[in-house]
Amino acid sequence: MEAPLKLGKKKNYTSKYLPKRYRKNCRDNIMGITNTALLVAKPAIRRLARRGGVVRMQKAIYSTVREIIVSRLETILEQVVQLLESTDTPAKARKTVTTPDVSSSIALLG
Numbered sequence: 001m002e003a004p005l006k007l008g009k010k011k012n013y014t015s016k017y018l019p020k021r022y023r024k025n026c027r028d029n030i031m032g033i034t035n036t037a038l039l040v041a042k043p044a045i046r047r048l049a050r051r052g053g054v055v056r057m058q059k060a061i062y063s064t065v066r067e068i069i070v071s072r073l074e075t076i077l078e079q080v081v082q083l084l085e086s087t088d089t090p091a092k093a094r095k096t097v098t099t100p101d102v103s104s105s106i107a108l109l110g
Contacts (some may be wrong), residue, residue, distance in 0.1 A: 042062055048065075076105055077107065
């Protein structure tokens with residue numbers, strides 16, 4: 001039976017317990033689309049449009065798309081909150097949003 005590979009400088013620090021060298025960056029995707037100060041907004045909107053089959057867009061479209069996305073997200077989140085508040089009594093109200101909650105609120109919007 002082989003001994004575990006010792007890579008760290010500390011005693012009993014094997015490769016299994018070494019910290020990760022590169023940590024995954026947690027990005028706020030909604031701010032990337034809706035925030036006009038960030039330069040990430042334009043490519044994100046462009047990727048969404050490419051997925052929908054759009055080839056070319058005017059410059060004025062981006063601000064309009066941002067406003068529409070923000071308003072749509074607000075209505076979806078309002079319906080999700082109403083759904084969570086209406087499930088039980090206020091003492092036992094749920095605080096966790098699940099995938100079926102979001103999909104049912106989107107289905108109600110159409």
